[in-house]
Amino acid sequence: MVDHKDCGDTNKVLQITNLFKDLSSEEKISTLEEIIHACEPTELKFLSDRLEIFLKRDFVRYLPNEVCVYLLSWLDPISLGRCCLVSKTWNDVISSCLPAWVRACKSIGWKVNDSNTSGVYWKKAYARALTRIKQLKYGSAFEEGYLLGHAARVYTVKFNGSNLLASGSDDHTVRLWDVDTGECLRTIQTHTCADLAFDSCFVYTASFDNTVSCWKWANGELVRNYRGHTGAVFSISYHEERDLLVSGSADKTVRLWQLSTGEQINMYHGHREWVTKVLLKKSKVESLHHKPGDFVVLSMDKTLIKIWIISKEVNCECLGELSAIDSFQGPCLTSEQEHSFFHPQLLFDGSRIMCSSDRGVMEWDFTDYTLTRVTPHCNDPTYLLGAGDMMLFTADTRENCLFIRMPGSALENQSQNPKKLDSQISASTNHSNLSPSPETVDYEQDSVNEPSCSTSTGHRPELLPRFSSRCTKSDNSVTPTDESVDVASHLASHDDELVNDINFNNIKMSADHHKSASINHDAANRSCAILGRWKLPLCRWSKRGSNYVCGDQSWLNGFSDVNNSGLVFAAALPNHSIYILQWSEFT
Structure with missing residues (x-):
């Protein structure tokens, strides 16, 4: 039996549907609007559920x-x-x-x-x-502490790349520290140290008494002296594999010694100022003068960097000479340009040489000694602490601040028009920020920009404190967990500005420096990008760069799971203590 009521309802629906199909688009929209207004909540929910199927396809x-x-x-x-x-x-x-x-x-x-x-x-x-x-x-990446023990001014601190720090003082002692625990592992009696280098068995010290000495860590025994300099010895570097030690002095000479005997092998002349830094390193690149694996000597005074071959030849000529005014091009230099000076430190990784100057952080390609990059100072001239492919680590000695920043863009090949090359650097350098030409520098004095802080009375080796009020965790930092949703929430919580400010994709690696394009204003602005800033206590900034040191520098080539831990920076303070800065742990 046919239900005539159901048939009638079906016919009505079909009639309404057919009428709706014949309407124009505007009429359909008006009709739907009237229908929606006439619907009850149950009917609206049905409509919403059905529409989601048609419109929201995943x-x-x-x-x-x-x-x-x-x-x-x-x-x-x-x-x-x-x-x-x-x-x-x-x-x-x-x-x-x-x-x-x-x-x-x-x-x-x-x-x-x-x-x-x-x-x-x-x-x-x-x-x-x-x-x-x-x-x-946001200033929560580091933890700070203090090593106490020296009774007089600390002239030099050196880091061995793991967790050991050595310090030499005017109290005629050298101390070996474990930076993780703050414990003083060794204390030996020496002379006044201007610089030092060490390994697990021996420590080599350069002194204001014109000598270099070798001491045993185990018992403090003096093993040998290296005598010959006629002025204070400011810097030393050695390599056990080659049985060589090199020293630089206020007598303006660089001397090469046999490490195991103390015999002088050669003496290099050519510096017109005190030699404040020497390096003995392996070359990683090939050129007309050296091949990969060859050892070379680098020496620096306040205006020149010289590269020497290791040789017993008398009056050996240097392989190359780099100047603090290399970035100034043109036939005539201003008085300010002629008095441009290097600042600590001198860095060499086997393929490039880097040093800070009045103009900026300068970088040379070791294959042909050409200037490939100048990263301008953002404000006052800064000291270079460490450098990598991704980041620079610098210190503003006037403001007592550390900066982690991006390197500048590479320069064009210097065979181009000199005026054009100079304009590349000028485009990203504010000359009004350059300090006046310094007078003769006393390299035995440290730079302290404020009155001395109170002197510590204790001499017990101690790390105070492990956690500072300046290194509390950021309220916004969220540590990722093993749960995928927590990682996703952590990523979503970061603002776009944080990521947009930090982009390393456009940084040219050192091997491509001499091939890359010239500096533009956008690159100049990026070269002053500050990734991190840390306010320091009052430090002693030696003009020789000996009483502060950068920790492990591998993170400057890019962070990883293993290289953002341990010591970041250490420096001598006016109260004879040593300030240390370490990476905070992920919590």
Whole structure:
């Protein structure tokens, strides 16, 4: 039996539907609006549920995984982190997007190990990197402490690359410290130290008494002296493999010694000022003068850096000479340019030479000794503490501040027009920030810009305190956990400005410096980008660069899971203590 009522209802629906189809688009919209107003809540919910099926299609659920990964890889990492919170399906797909997370890690200077092919691993690595960068920006990346024990001015501090720090003082002692615990492991009686170098068995000291000496850590025994200089010895460097030690002195000479016997092998002449820094290093590049693996000697006074070959030849000529005025081009130099000076320190990694000057942080290619980069000072001239492919570590001695910053852009090849080369640097240098030409510098005196702080009365080896009020955790920093959703929440919580301020993709590596394009104003602005700033207590800044030291510098080539820990910086203070700065732990 046919239900005539149901047939009538069906006919009505069909008639209404047919009438609706015949309406224009505007009429349909008006009709729907009237229908919506006439609906009850139950009917509106039904309408909402049905519309979601037709309008909100989850492309991640319906498209092949490869296509989804390709589409999502175009998003920036912060947006990817937010997308991870949409659903578990989205989180799983985005977490497997390896190229996007590797690219994200590289963009903020995190070292990438190509052997690891897990997208989840690099997603978590990116979250850890953001945490460290945020700590740098907001001043919570470091912990500070103090080593007490010396009874007179500390002239030199040196770091061995692991956890040992050695210090030499005017109290005629050299101390060996464990920077992790603050314990003084050794104290030996010596002469006044201007500089030192050490290993696990011996410590070599340069002194104002014109000698270099070798001492045993175990019992403080004097093993041998290296005699010959006629002025204070300011710097030493040695290499046990080659059985060589090199020294630089106020007598304006550089001397090469046999490490094991103390015999003088050669004496290099040519400096017109006191030699304040010497290095004995292996070359990593090939040129007309040396091949990879050859040892070379570098020496510096306040205006020149000289490169010497290791030889017994008398009156040996230097291989090359670098000047603090190399960045000034043109036939005529101003009085200010003619009196441009180097600042500590001299760095050499086997392929490039770096030093700070009045003009900026200068970098030379060791293959042909050409100037390849000048990173201008942002404010006052700064001392160079460490340098890598990704970052520079500098100190403003007037403000007593440490800066972690991006390097400047590479210069064009110097075969170009000299005026054009000079304009590249001038475009990113504010000459009004350059300090007046200094007078004759007393290299035995330290620079202290304020009245001395109170003198410590205790001499017990101690680390005070491990945690400073200046290194409390940032309220906004969130440590990633093993849970994927927590990592996603951590990524989504970071603002875009933090990431946009830090982009290492455009930094040319040292091997490409002489091939890269000239400086423009955008690059000049980037070269002053400050990634982190840390206010120091009142430090003694030696003009020789001997009483402060950078810790492990591998993080300047890019952060990783293992290289942002341990000592960052150490310096002598006016109260005879040693200030140390270490990486804080992820909590």
